[in-house]
Structure formats: C-alpha cells, structure tokens
Amino acid sequence: MDIEQIIENIELHYLKLTNECRCELKDFSKVITLDRGTVVVREGQFSDKTFFIAKGSARAFYLKNSKDITDWFAFENHFICSINSFFLNVPSPHFIEVLEPSILLEISRDRANELSDKYREFDRLSKMVITHTMLQLQERIVSVQFETAQQKYDNLLNIRPDIIRRVALTHIASYLGITLETLSRIRNPKNRI
Amino acid sequence: MDIEQIIENIELHYLKLTNECRCELKDFSKVITLDRGTVVVREGQFSDKTFFIAKGSARAFYLKNSKDITDWFAFENHFICSINSFFLNVPSPHFIEVLEPSILLEISRDRANELSDKYREFDRLSKMVITHTMLQLQERIVSVQFETAQQKYDNLLNIRPDIIRRVALTHIASYLGITLETLSRIRNPKNRI
DNA sequence: CGCCGAGTTGAACTGAATCAAGAAACGTGG
DNA sequence: CCACGTTTCTTGATTCAGTTCAACTCGGCG
Numbered sequence: 001m002d003i004e005q006i007i008e009n010i011e012l013h014y015l016k017l018t019n020e021c022r023c024e025l026k027d028f029s030k031v032i033t034l035d036r037g038t039v040v041v042r043e044g045q046f047s048d049k050t051f052f053i054a055k056g057s058a059r060a061f062y063l064k065n066s067k068d069i070t071d072w073f074a075f076e077n078h079f080i081c082s083i084n085s086f087f088l089n090v091p092s093p094h095f096i097e098v099l100e101p102s103i104l105l106e107i108s109r110d111r112a113n114e115l116s117d118k119y120r121e122f123d124r125l126s127k128m129v130i131t132h133t134m135l136q137l138q139e140r141i142v143s144v145q146f147e148t149a150q151q152k153y154d155n156l157l158n159i160r161p162d163i164i165r166r167v168a169l170t171h172i173a174s175y176l177g178i179t180l181e182t183l184s185r186i187r188n189p190k191n192r193i
Numbered sequence: 194m195d196i197e198q199i200i201e202n203i204e205l206h207y208l209k210l211t212n213e214c215r216c217e218l219k220d221f222s223k224v225i226t227l228d229r230g231t232v233v234v235r236e237g238q239f240s241d242k243t244f245f246i247a248k249g250s251a252r253a254f255y256l257k258n259s260k261d262i263t264d265w266f267a268f269e270n271h272f273i274c275s276i277n278s279f280f281l282n283v284p285s286p287h288f289i290e291v292l293e294p295s296i297l298l299e300i301s302r303d304r305a306n307e308l309s310d311k312y313r314e315f316d317r318l319s320k321m322v323i324t325h326t327m328l329q330l331q332e333r334i335v336s337v338q339f340e341t342a343q344q345k346y347d348n349l350l351n352i353r354p355d356i357i358r359r360v361a362l363t364h365i366a367s368y369l370g371i372t373l374e375t376l377s378r379i380r381n382p383k384n385r386i
Numbered sequence: 387c388g389c390c391g392a393g394t395t396g397a398a399c400t401g402a403a404t405c406a407a408g409a410a411a412c413g414t415g416g
Numbered sequence: 417c418c419a420c421g422t423t424t425c426t427t428g429a430t431t432c433a434g435t436t437c438a439a440c441t442c443g444g445c446g
Contacts, residue, residue, distance in 0.1 A: 062335075069339055083331050087324060120313070127320045130327055131280060137330035138276050142255075144337050145370040146262055149434070169393065177338040182434055184394055342402070362425065375402055377426050 003031050006054040006105050013077045014125045021119040028111040034098045041082050041096035046089065048109040050081035056102025057166055060094045061174070070175040073099075073163050079129050099167060149178045153186050196224050199247040199298050206270045207318045214312040221304040227291045234275050234289035239282065241302040243274035249295025250359055253287045254367070263368040266292075266356050272322050292360060342371045346379050 003026055011017055017025065031054070034040070041047040043062065051058070058080050060072040071094060074080035082092035086109055098104075116123040143155045153176060157164055163172060173183040196219055204210055210218065224247075227233070234240040236256065244251065251273050253265040264287060267273035275285035279302055291297075309316040336348045346369060350357055356365060366376040 064339055067339075071334070083328065087328060123316065123320070127316070127323065130320065130323050134323055134327040134330060135276065135280060137327060137334060141264070141330060141334055141337065144334065146257055146260075146367075174339075179435060180393075181395085181436080185434095188394080361423095372403060373425075374404085374427085378402095381426075 001031075001054055001103050003029070003105070006031065006052065006103070009054060009077055010052060010105075010125075014128050015121060017121050017125070018119065021115065021122055024118070025107075025115060025122070028115065029105050029107045032104050032106055034102050034104065036098060036100050036102075038098045038102075039095055040098065040104070041085075041092055041094065043093060043095055044091045045085070047082045047085040047092045047096075048089070049106050050079055050086055050109070050112065051096070052079050052105040052107070053077065054103040054105055056098060056100040056104075058096055058098050058102065058104075059167070059171060060096050061171075062094050068170075068174060070171045073160070073167060073171075073175065075162055075166070079133075083133075099171075144177050149176070149182050150186050152176045152178065153183065194224075194247055194296050196222070196298070199224065199245065199296070202247060202270055203245060203298075203318075207321050208314060210314050210318075211312065214308065214315055217311070218300075218308060218315070221308065222298050222300045225297050225299055227295050227297065229291060229294050231291045231295075232288055233291065233297070234278075234285055234287065236286060236288055237284045238278070240275045240278040240285045240289075241282070242299050243272055243279055243302070243305065244289070245272050245298040245300070246270065247296040247298055249291060249293040249297075251289055251291050251295065251297075252360070252364060253289050254364070255287050261363075261367060263364045266353070266360060266364075266368065268355055268359070272326075276326075292364075337370050342369070342375050343379050345369045345371065346376065 007017075007022055007025060011022075032040075034056075040051065040058070041049070041060075053074055053076055055076060057073065057075045059070050059074070060080060060082065061068055061070045063069070072080065080096060082094045082096060084090055084094070085092035089109075112122075112126065116126055139159065143152055147155065156172070156176060163175075169183055169187075170180050173180045176183070178186075200210075200215055200218060204215075225233075227249075233244065233251070234242070234253075246267055246269055248269060250266065250268045252263050252267070253273060253275065254261055254263045256262070265273065273289060275287045275289060277283055277287070278285035282302075305315075305319065309319055332352065336345055340348065349365070349369060356368075362376055362380075363373050366373040369376070371379075
C-alpha cells in the first residue's frame with residue numbers, strides 16, 4: 001500500500017483535499033510498516049505524532065500499579081495518538097502498540113498544524129477527527145459510569161463489534177474496566193441470568 | 194451583564210475575534226438570564242443550541258432507570274450543550290439544568306456553523322472548545338475506569354475543586370459513578386483508612 | 387511431545403450498593 | 417426571629433457484584 005492510496009482513503013473517510021494540500025501532506029508524512037506488537041509510543045516520551053491506520057489496528061494503554069489498562073482501540077481509517085502528549089505537549093502517559101501487522105501514516109503535530117493553518121480543508125478534517133473522538137469518549141463514559149459488567153460488554157458488542165472480533169480478551173477487559181475473569185464468565189452463556 | 198461584555202469574556206478566554214465576526218456573533222446569539230433550577234434542554238428534544246456560561250453554572254444529566262445521573266458540569270467561561278444532539282442532530286438523551294442564578298449566551302448550531310464557515314477565527318475557537326472538551330472527557334475516563342471511590346473523589350478535588358465547592362453532593366456522586374451514601378462516608382475523615 | 391500464552395473455572399473475600407432511619411441546613415411565611 | 421416543612425446529607429446494617437488468588441484447560445508451535 002503506497003502513500004497515494006492511503007491519502008485517498010483519508011479523503012474517502014473524511015473529506016476531499018485540494019491537490020496542493022494533498023501533495024504537501026504527502027511530503028510531510030511518512031508511511032511505516034510494522035509487525036504485530038510493535039510499540040510506537042512509550043510512556044514518558046513527548047510524542048508529537050499522530051497515526052492514521054491504513055491497515056491493521058492499534059491500542060493505547062497505560063500502566064497503573066503495573067497493570068496494563070487499555071484506553072483506546074483504533075482500526076483501519078481511524079487516527080490514534082497519545083492525546084495528552086499530542087495536544088498538551090506533555091510526556092505521554094500512554095504506550096501505543098500495534099495489535100496486528102499494520103501500515104500507519106505518521107504525521108507530526110507541527111506539520112499537521114502547518115497544514116491546518118495553510119489549508120482550510122485540512123483544518124476541517126482535523127476538526128472532524130477531534131469531534132469524532134470527543135463523541136466516542138462521551139459514549140464510553142456513559143457505558144463505564146453506571147452499567148454492570150454484563151451491560152458494558154453487551155454495549156461494546158453493539159457499538160464496536162470490531163473490537164471483540166479482533167482484540168485479545170485481556171485488553172477488552174481492561175478497556176471495559178473489569179477483570180479478565182469477569183469478562184470470561186460474562187461471555188459464558190451458562191452464567192447468564 | 195450585557196452581550197458586549199460576554200463576548201469580550203469569550204475572546205479573553207479563547208481568542209480574539211475580528212470586529213466583523215464579533216458583530217455577527219452579537220446579532221446571531223441571545224443572552225438569557227435564568228433562575229436556579231431552570232431546565233434549558235429536555236430529554237428527547239432536538240437541541241441545536243450551545244450555551245456559553247457568562248455567569249453561574251449548569252449541569253447535563255440523564256435519567257437511567259429513573260435515577261438522575263450527572264454527566265457534565267460547566268461554570269463561568271465554558272460552554273455546555275447536549276453533545277449528541279448538537280453534533281449528531283439526534284434527540285438529546287440529556288437534560289441541561291442551571292445550578293445557580295445564571296446568565297447564558299445561546300448560539301444555535303446553524304449560526305455557529307455559518308460563523309465557522311465565514312470566519313476562520315471562529316472556526317478555530319470552536320475547534321479549541323471541542324479539543325478542550327475531548328481532553329476533559331479523556332481525563333474523566335481514566336478516573337472513572339479503574340479507581341476506588343476514594344481515589345475518584347480525591348482526583349476530582351485536585352482537578353476540578355470548583356465542582357466540589359459549588360455543587361450538591363448528590364450530583365457529584367452520580368458524576369463520579371458512586372452513590373450519595375458512599376460519597377458521604379468518603380468525605381467523613383473518621384472513615385479514612 | 388512438551389511448553390507457553392491465552393482463556394476458563396472455582397472459592398473466598400471485599401468495596402460499594404441498597405435499604406432504612408435520623409440529623410442538619412435551608413427557606414418561607416407567620 | 418422563630419416554627420415548620422423540605423431538601424440535603426449522614427450513619428448503620430445487610431447484601432451482592434465483581435475482585436483476587438489459584439488451579440486447570442486448550443490450542444498453537446518450536
């Protein structure tokens with residue numbers, strides 16, 4: 001998959017760019033091909049990069065009392081970054097790891113800002129991405145805040161079935177805020193009420 | 194407090210607008226003065242309004258099994274809206290209620306979009322607000338997902354002390370995802386471990 | 387074949403919910 | 417300024433969903 005194709009996918013999923021903007025984006029960004037399990041951002045690092053997933057999947061996670069807690073999943077045609085580091089320019093509390101063999105497009109914050117300043121459409125595109133992220137976070141809070149483990153799982157099945165198909169249960173459990181054991185019991189139809 | 198002053202506050206808190214944009218914003222928006230407890234958005238309503246809080250405070254909440262669950266607090270110089278309804282144009286799952294005697298600036302989505310299209314600065318301003326909201330939501334998930342009731346409360350004390358000073362405990366409890374009783378025990382130093 | 391990571395199952399424990407009652411604070415009208 | 421009702425918060429006893437810890441199963445792979 002080459003960079004032209006990837007940018008085409010971005011345009012298909014978000015919005016059309018002018019030729020000029022497209023060319024500049026091409027010059028400013030970098031395609032990276034990664035093995036399953038590769039870590040692209042580490043805790044403590046100032047990560048000023050955002051990644052568009054052209055192929056594969058990734059997750060953001062952090063360590064809390066040395067427990068691995070997944071915060072975010074991203075699949076094809078979505079962006080992932082260390083939100084805090086990218087937007088606030090602080091050391092990343094998160095790791096970002098690729099879950100499958102993946103192809104990412106890497107864009108730095110400075111370059112993205114340049115493009116946003118110069119091209120109105122690119123600014124709109126980035127606003128779209130941010131808005132979308134905000135809405136997903138909102139949805140997730142409602143789910144995490146006041147539902148039982150069973151409801152949280154059912155909910156995830158409804159709104160993000162892709163996650164359950166492609167991701168290890170350990171990661172899903174921490175994403176839902178429950179233990180792996182509880183998730184396992186929930187999934188076993190025998191334990192259903 | 195008149196509309197000129199309010200817009201000045203917006204500019205101080207976010208960014209400076211051109212004269213033209215400022216005038217248009219003035220024409221497009223409406224100042225509303227409200228008593229404590231007034232509901233400005235109801236569940237089921239298509240609410241295409243966003244509110245800038247010039248004075249006072251507000252909360253967004255929803256009913257889950259007829260329990261009142263607070264989802265968001267907003268104070269002076271911040272915006273509040275039914276995120277879902279405003280951005281996705283669906284019926285609002287939320288109510289929005291004013292917690293103190295308040296002065297709000299009401300802006301409709303269509304008008305906001307017009308301003309965003311016409312004035313680059315206004316688009317930047319709205320992107321700032323959205324980014325800020327996204328970051329707050331992110332922070333909140335980390336807190337809700339894997340902390341004890343005590344930690345959640347301590348956390349809130351650190352990052353949003355304003356909430357604890359100005360809001361009823363019932364609302365704080367549901368915002369944290371715990372019961373009023375648990376919150377009460379946590380606040381009592383005798384029960385500290 | 388035997389090891390290893392991922393998931394399942396079981397039993398005991400615990401933090402927070404629920405239910406129920408009472409105390410404080412708050413506002414309104416006499 | 418006090419008496420009253422209402423709302424807000426506290427305290428106690430009991431219950432339960434989900435955690436923890438530990439052992440076991442299963443499927444892939446060198």
